[in-house]
Amino acid sequence: MAIKEMSETECRAFLTRAQIGRLACALNDQPYVVPISVVCEEDYIYSFSTIGRKIEWMRKNPKVCVQLDELPAQSRWISVIASGVYQELSVPQFETERAHARKLLDRKSRWWLNAFAERDLKSSEALIDPLFFRIRIQSLTGLEATDIDPNV
Amino acid sequence: MAIKEMSETECRAFLTRAQIGRLACALNDQPYVVPISVVCEEDYIYSFSTIGRKIEWMRKNPKVCVQLDELPAQSRWISVIASGVYQELSVPQFETERAHARKLLDRKSRWWLNAFAERDLKSSEALIDPLFFRIRIQSLTGLEATDIDPNV
Numbered sequence: 001m002a003i004k005e006m007s008e009t010e011c012r013a014f015l016t017r018a019q020i021g022r023l024a025c026a027l028n029d030q031p032y033v034v035p036i037s038v039v040c041e042e043d044y045i046y047s048f049s050t051i052g053r054k055i056e057w058m059r060k061n062p063k064v065c066v067q068l069d070e071l072p073a074q075s076r077w078i079s080v081i082a083s084g085v086y087q088e089l090s091v092p093q094f095e096t097e098r099a100h101a102r103k104l105l106d107r108k109s110r111w112w113l114n115a116f117a118e119r120d121l122k123s124s125e126a127l128i129d130p131l132f133f134r135i136r137i138q139s140l141t142g143l144e145a146t147d148i149d150p151n152v
Numbered sequence: 153m154a155i156k157e158m159s160e161t162e163c164r165a166f167l168t169r170a171q172i173g174r175l176a177c178a179l180n181d182q183p184y185v186v187p188i189s190v191v192c193e194e195d196y197i198y199s200f201s202t203i204g205r206k207i208e209w210m211r212k213n214p215k216v217c218v219q220l221d222e223l224p225a226q227s228r229w230i231s232v233i234a235s236g237v238y239q240e241l242s243v244p245q246f247e248t249e250r251a252h253a254r255k256l257l258d259r260k261s262r263w264w265l266n267a268f269a270e271r272d273l274k275s276s277e278a279l280i281d282p283l284f285f286r287i288r289i290q291s292l293t294g295l296e297a298t299d300i301d302p303n304v
Contacts, residue, residue, distance in 0.1 A: 003269040022219055024185035026178035033176035033185050033219040035231055067174055067185040074266070079187055114226070117155040117297060145269060
């Protein structure tokens with residue numbers, strides 16, 4: 001087994017096929033991490049959420065980190081880490097970007113399954129619409145593990 | 153599809169079979185998240201690492217969050233989030249706990265595969281031993297999504 005650092009081009013190629021990421025945010029130096037559905041396009045990672053702790057925290061501190069991976073085996077995996085800034089796609093200011101995010105997410109996943117079930121869970125907030133947001137990527141690093149040493 | 157909150161007992165039962173977690177740490181309100189191999193036992197999540205950003209950051213700010221999941225389908229998944237405190241199992245102070253961590257990790261995974269490959273990657277630090285640590289769990293929450301509404 002060997003681990004190599006991925007180039008930015010390799011990281012970006014991986015992001016185009018990623019569908020799930022783990023989003024970390026922080027408030028008063030307490031980190032918090034949750035899985036999110038994602039679609040990555042150019043310098044952005046698009047996602048959605050209902051209101052909850054992560055949205056409240058990212059509104060207060062927009063610095064975030066998203067980790068995305070494929071872990072088919074213990075000695076064969078890819079892990080990419082994107083650090084960036086949270087941007088809420090609220091209307092009317094981001095109407096175009098919000099529609100774009102929704103279109104991208106519609107194509108890749110039945111994202112609304114989770115959104116609607118979460119809304120049912122929080123029954124007191126039954127009428128809250130899912131909220132769309134994106135992360136503007138500022139730095140991107142990745143590691144790839146392979147069974148065979150690529151230098152041999 | 154329905155999402156329900158898991159009880160603490162259900163969360164703990166899930167942790168006993170978890171082998172991978174996503175560990176989030178933070179410094180100056182910048183979060184950072186990486187995948188780690190884990191073994192959970194009672195109030196602790198045990199893992200290891202070579203020296204790197206996450207260890208440096210957790211030494212400065214021991215508040216961490218670990219997310220662990222099983223995502224077999226988009227409408228059927230479990231996600232557990234443990235917040236807690238980083239504790240480095242350094243010798244001689246934590247010699248017993250370090251040996252215990254190593255024994256637990258040996259049983260569950262070939263953890264040293266990653267550790268040795270990471271050490272090769274950082275060739276300038278070729279002689280650094282992997283470092284064992286544990287997270288003392290302070291709070292535990294979980295969500296479980298099922299295809300069928302359990303209330304029907």
